[in-house]
Amino acid sequence: MQFPILTSLVVLPIAGAACLFLVRDDESHAPLVRNIALVVSALVFADALLLWSRFNAASGDFQFIERHAWIPTFGISYVVGVDGISLLLLVLTGFLTPLALLGSWESIQRKTRAFCIVVLLLESAMMGVFISLDLFLFYVFWDAMLIPMYFLIGIWGYERRVYAAVKFILYTLGGSVLMLLAILSLASLHNAATGSYSFDLQKIYALQIPPSQQGWLFLAFALAFAIKVPIFPFHTWLPDAHVEAPTAGSVILAGVLLKMGTYGFVRFAFPLFPDAAAQFAPYLAVLAVIGIVYGALVAMVQPDMKKLVAYSSVSHLGFVVLGICAMDTQGVQGAVYQMLSHGVSTGGLFLVVGMLVDRRHTRLISEYGGLKKVMPHLVAAFLILTLASIGLPGLNGFVGEFLILLGVFRWSPPLATVAATGVILSATYMLWMFQRVNYGPVTNEKNTGLRDLSPREWAILVPIIAVAVLMGVMPNLFLRPIEPSVNRMLNQIHAVAPVRVQVSHQPPAASHQPPSSN
Amino acid sequence: MPSSLNAIVPMACVTAAAIAAMVAEAFREPGERMPIGPLGIIGLAGAAIASIALWHHNATSFGVVAADKFGLFVTGILIIIGVLSLAISAPAIERERLPQGEYYALMLFALAGMMLMATATDLLVIFLALEVLSLAVYVLTGIRRDSPVATEAAFKYFLLGAFSSAFFLYGIAFTYGLTGSTRLDRVGSLIAAQAMAPTPMQLIAVGLLIVGFAFKVSAVPFHMWTPDAYEGASPAVTGFMSTGVKAAAFAAFFRVFLTAFDPLHAVWWEVVWVMAAATMIVGTVVGVAQTSVKRMLAYSSIAHGGYLLVALVSANDAAKGAVLFYLLAYAVTNIGAFGVITLMENTSGDRPNDQIRDFAGLWNEHPALAALMTIFLLSLGGFPPTAGFIAKWYVFTAAVNAGYYWLAIIGVLTSVISVFFYLRIVVMMYMTPSDTPARFPLVPRIAGAALVVSAVIIVYLGVLPARVLDWAVASISSIF
Numbered sequence: 001m002q003f004p005i006l007t008s009l010v011v012l013p014i015a016g017a018a019c020l021f022l023v024r025d026d027e028s029h030a031p032l033v034r035n036i037a038l039v040v041s042a043l044v045f046a047d048a049l050l051l052w053s054r055f056n057a058a059s060g061d062f063q064f065i066e067r068h069a070w071i072p073t074f075g076i077s078y079v080v081g082v083d084g085i086s087l088l089l090l091v092l093t094g095f096l097t098p099l100a101l102l103g104s105w106e107s108i109q110r111k112t113r114a115f116c117i118v119v120l121l122l123e124s125a126m127m128g129v130f131i132s133l134d135l136f137l138f139y140v141f142w143d144a145m146l147i148p149m150y151f152l153i154g155i156w157g158y159e160r161r162v163y164a165a166v167k168f169i170l171y172t173l174g175g176s177v178l179m180l181l182a183i184l185s186l187a188s189l190h191n192a193a194t195g196s197y198s199f200d201l202q203k204i205y206a207l208q209i210p211p212s213q214q215g216w217l218f219l220a221f222a223l224a225f226a227i228k229v230p231i232f233p234f235h236t237w238l239p240d241a242h243v244e245a246p247t248a249g250s251v252i253l254a255g256v257l258l259k260m261g262t263y264g265f266v267r268f269a270f271p272l273f274p275d276a277a278a279q280f281a282p283y284l285a286v287l288a289v290i291g292i293v294y295g296a297l298v299a300m301v302q303p304d305m306k307k308l309v310a311y312s313s314v315s316h317l318g319f320v321v322l323g324i325c326a327m328d329t330q331g332v333q334g335a336v337y338q339m340l341s342h343g344v345s346t347g348g349l350f351l352v353v354g355m356l357v358d359r360r361h362t363r364l365i366s367e368y369g370g371l372k373k374v375m376p377h378l379v380a381a382f383l384i385l386t387l388a389s390i391g392l393p394g395l396n397g398f399v400g401e402f403l404i405l406l407g408v409f410r411w412s413p414p415l416a417t418v419a420a421t422g423v424i425l426s427a428t429y430m431l432w433m434f435q436r437v438n439y440g441p442v443t444n445e446k447n448t449g450l451r452d453l454s455p456r457e458w459a460i461l462v463p464i465i466a467v468a469v470l471m472g473v474m475p476n477l478f479l480r481p482i483e484p485s486v487n488r489m490l491n492q493i494h495a496v497a498p499v500r501v502q503v504s505h506q507p508p509a510a511s512h513q514p515p516s517s518n
Numbered sequence: 519m520p521s522s523l524n525a526i527v528p529m530a531c532v533t534a535a536a537i538a539a540m541v542a543e544a545f546r547e548p549g550e551r552m553p554i555g556p557l558g559i560i561g562l563a564g565a566a567i568a569s570i571a572l573w574h575h576n577a578t579s580f581g582v583v584a585a586d587k588f589g590l591f592v593t594g595i596l597i598i599i600g601v602l603s604l605a606i607s608a609p610a611i612e613r614e615r616l617p618q619g620e621y622y623a624l625m626l627f628a629l630a631g632m633m634l635m636a637t638a639t640d641l642l643v644i645f646l647a648l649e650v651l652s653l654a655v656y657v658l659t660g661i662r663r664d665s666p667v668a669t670e671a672a673f674k675y676f677l678l679g680a681f682s683s684a685f686f687l688y689g690i691a692f693t694y695g696l697t698g699s700t701r702l703d704r705v706g707s708l709i710a711a712q713a714m715a716p717t718p719m720q721l722i723a724v725g726l727l728i729v730g731f732a733f734k735v736s737a738v739p740f741h742m743w744t745p746d747a748y749e750g751a752s753p754a755v756t757g758f759m760s761t762g763v764k765a766a767a768f769a770a771f772f773r774v775f776l777t778a779f780d781p782l783h784a785v786w787w788e789v790v791w792v793m794a795a796a797t798m799i800v801g802t803v804v805g806v807a808q809t810s811v812k813r814m815l816a817y818s819s820i821a822h823g824g825y826l827l828v829a830l831v832s833a834n835d836a837a838k839g840a841v842l843f844y845l846l847a848y849a850v851t852n853i854g855a856f857g858v859i860t861l862m863e864n865t866s867g868d869r870p871n872d873q874i875r876d877f878a879g880l881w882n883e884h885p886a887l888a889a890l891m892t893i894f895l896l897s898l899g900g901f902p903p904t905a906g907f908i909a910k911w912y913v914f915t916a917a918v919n920a921g922y923y924w925l926a927i928i929g930v931l932t933s934v935i936s937v938f939f940y941l942r943i944v945v946m947m948y949m950t951p952s953d954t955p956a957r958f959p960l961v962p963r964i965a966g967a968a969l970v971v972s973a974v975i976i977v978y979l980g981v982l983p984a985r986v987l988d989w990a991v992a993s994i995s996s997i998f
Contacts, residue, residue, distance in 0.1 A: 025885075071984045073991055074915070136911075140902040147901060150941075154949045162949050166941060173937055177930035180911070184918040184926075191919075 006080045013124035016040030017117045030112040037116035041098040048094035060484030075197035080131040084481035096255040097123045100248035103351045122148035135183045136199040157244040164244035171237040175227035182220035211275040218276035221269040228261030232291035242310035247354030255347035259339045274493040285325035291318035296425035323404035331407025338400030345388040348464040370442035375452040381461040388468045396471035524577035525585035528565035529633040535561020536626035543619020582640035587993035589637035592769040603758040605968035606857040610754045628654035632766035641690045641700040659751040671750020678743045686730025692723035705778040734767035738796040748816035757856025760819045761849040797824030802932040837916035838994035847905035854972035855894040879952025888947045895940040905979035
């Protein structure tokens with residue numbers, strides 16, 4: 001039997017968490033606990049890279065499929081597999097988790113063992129979400145993931161942590177229960193069509209769902225994902241959760257969790273219900289554009305750095321949703337790229353902000369100023385990540401936004417135009433924040449004696465910046481596995497729904513020709 | 519043993535243990551400790567062996583008790599409830615200085631009544647079983663004789679219970695008048711043979727029986743006794759009656775309404791639909807406002823009754839399997855939760871420790887107990903990977919397959935609201951520092967083991983439910 005590499009991505013963190021239970025829970029063992037957790041998460045990352053190296057990037061089909069009966073009476077099985085889209089999200093999850101642990105190395109001083117266990121369980125559930133190809137299994141991971149995140153925010157967060165944690169879990173749960181009913185209805189439809197229940201995604205893809213039924217099913221899925229992304233106006237849980245979460249929580253929340261929402265659109269909502277998707281995509285796109293501009297404007301006036309980065313996420317994720325709504329190769333490819341890129345740059349920003357907060361115990365921009373003279377290395381890293389987030393060419397943020405705008409422009413020039421202002425606005429709020437924090441004279445004397453990067457912090461920032469640059473200068477490395485999968489998904493949508501995009505001529509770059517069959 | 523007695527062997531074992539417990543109590547010197555609890559365990563073990571032996575045989579006794587798979591599945595749930603309840607009762611008996619022989623005997627008699635109720639196929643026998651279990655539970659509720667709260671709870675429960683029994687009996691009388699029989703199969707076939715349009719007699723009979731059952735399963739608007747009785751009784755007793763009485767009553771409710779009154783489904787589904795919706799909504803919304811953990815769990819148990827009623831309305835194959843799985847999942851979860859409350863009372867202090875804020879800082883004082891309580895609460899809230907999630911999923915599958923979308927939507931939304939109040943305890947345990955000096959709950963080994971077993975069952979049913987689901991599915995094919 002082949003080595004079950006996907007299952008190992010889920011099991012390895014759980015096994016690591018189980019190991020941690022064997023270590024004595026007192027503060028003298030905290031370093032040991034942290035090291036074990038770090039090693040385990042690094043192993044998971046290595047596992048994800050191994051997966052990438054063995055992945056056949058030329059194919060858009062699901063690979064490494066494992067299939068086991070789970071609850072056979074109801075057609076529920078353990079089916080996991082990856083395509084190019086989920087592959088890179090798995091790698092992203094594996095990449096960010098060790099960094100999140102490293103970023104919390106010194107700031108988490110109580111209940112270290114429980115903290116590491118929770119982070120590893122969270123990683124396991126996130127991996128599970130991205131590999132599930134059975135709707136029931138997907139829902140199980142989707143919901144199970146809430147619990148560790150809830151504890152992460154609620155126990156190790158800042159002052160209003162309980163409020164933020166409860167708000168986070170109730171919002172997300174409230175959105176997803178209707179999706180549960182939609183999933184049950186899909187299984188029921190499968191039963192009506194074939195005589196047996198099934199939650200297997202690939203079988204349900206093949207199902208011809210009557211357009212009259214697609215509407216509410218799509219909306220039930222879309223609500224769950226829209227809250228998770230979050231799309232305006234479902235975003236109000238996000239600033240609270242991001243701000244109150246500890247650094248590791250913010251990194252994972254911004255880096256991975258939000259992508260589950262956009263991933264849900266790409267994997268489930270759009271391909272399962274193409275007619276409804278075609279019908280609702282314009283509305284979704286308008287909400288996304290509102291989110292882009294609104295998120296940017298609100299970010300501009302934030303006095304709190306974490307809140308600013310949180311609202312910038314609303315804006316950046318708006319681009320992702322917009323790209324998906326365009327439903328053409330560039331748009332969706334750009335959206336997937338932007339998911340990865342946002343994970344890297346925003347994850348990095350939260351880590352940098354976390355380093356500042358570790359030193360000064362405040363998130364307020366007005367408490368800082370002139371840090372460049374005090375901590376030149378940290379500020380240099382801060383600058384690179386800021387520019388990456390803005391979308392400077394040569395760094396990761398540019399590629400995704402450019403592809404998205406390209407795709408959207410062909411679909412709807414007005415939407416693309418308004419969305420493009422978001423790029424300018426993001427430069428405004430990010431650079432303004434950067435300027436107030438880092439330039440000028442050192443106004444607050446508490447800032448004078450701050451130490452520059454420690455070796456641990458170097459170890460966090462170097463990989464992040466390396467990946468940001470790599471994604472900026474060699475986008476094809478990442479686009480290559482994405483493209484066939486995106487084309488397969490788009491073929492699936494357009495095979496049923498009428499092609500909505502009015503393209504007068506093929507784009508000059510003919511490299512994105514969709515394959516003739518999948 | 520003549521074969522016609524086979525079907526009652528499980529309850530005979532339990533009854534024998536109950537009688538033995540009473541005799542032992544009579545010979546007990548004041549203050550002397552006697553292993554009466556283990557006596558009950560032996561009886562329940564006998565019942566378990568008998569149930570397993572009877573599994574494939576569809577035995578019947580006297581034509582009114584049927585040890586079919588449905589009844590035996592519920593009997594199995596009741597045996598689990600019994601074992602766990604006996605195990606977590608010990609600390610409460612010690613602390614409150616309760617008469618242990620009487621306590622165990624009443625619990626075992628109640629269990630025998632519940633088993634009879636789950637397997638009875640005659641309305642009069644169901645009534646008999648109902649009275650056996652009710653009388654025992656009334657007394658158990660008020661067994662703390664020096665506590666005014668407990669006495670009030672028992673009295674309230676008794677009065678309203680007696681009242682509902684009258685309704686139930688009256689419903690049986692009308693059914694007899696209608697069909698000339700009280701046997702479920704005869705009633706069913708005679709009703710099916712009667713005219714299609716529902717007659718007033720039929721409506722009255724169905725209505726009275728619904729009231730009788732609704733009281734026992736504490737469905738809104740017949741739920742008023744529940745919070746008071748649950749709060750007044752000792753938590754170990756509450757855990758027992760909130761699961762055992764509910765399991766037995768729902769088993770009989772399902773059997774009666776999906777066999778004898780199945781031909782009248784078109785008549786009663788709307789009533790039960792409204793009752794299910796009201797029960798889920800009232801249970802969760804009022805639950806949010808509670809400050810006492812016991813009252814909160816009382817409303818939670820009302821709400822869970824609502825989900826079971828959703829299954830009853832749906833009345834398809836999925837529903838019948840769902841109710842069995844749900845009762846099992848709910849039983850282990852709720853007994854676990856009340857077990858933790860029992861242990862919380864078991865501190866050195868003299869306060870009952872049953873307010874939500876009393877759980878503050880439990881994680882620091884007793885991390886294992888806090889972790890167990892978290893598993894129970896997550897299961898009550900229906901989070902994967904716990905039994906509560908699979909149970910809810912199964913019920914909603916039944917509702918969606920039967921086309922009751924709105925009921926399913928009310929169900930999922932109320933379950934989100936319920937998560938809010940379950941999480942309040944989690945917030946207290948993990949995220950709020952204790953405001954009183956540390957009160958380490960003393961965890962006796964047996965009670966602790968019972969809680970661990972409950973948690974293991976919950977996680978097992980949540981992760982690998984296939985086998986038990988198949989048993990549940992097999993159980994329903996035998997009778998409906």
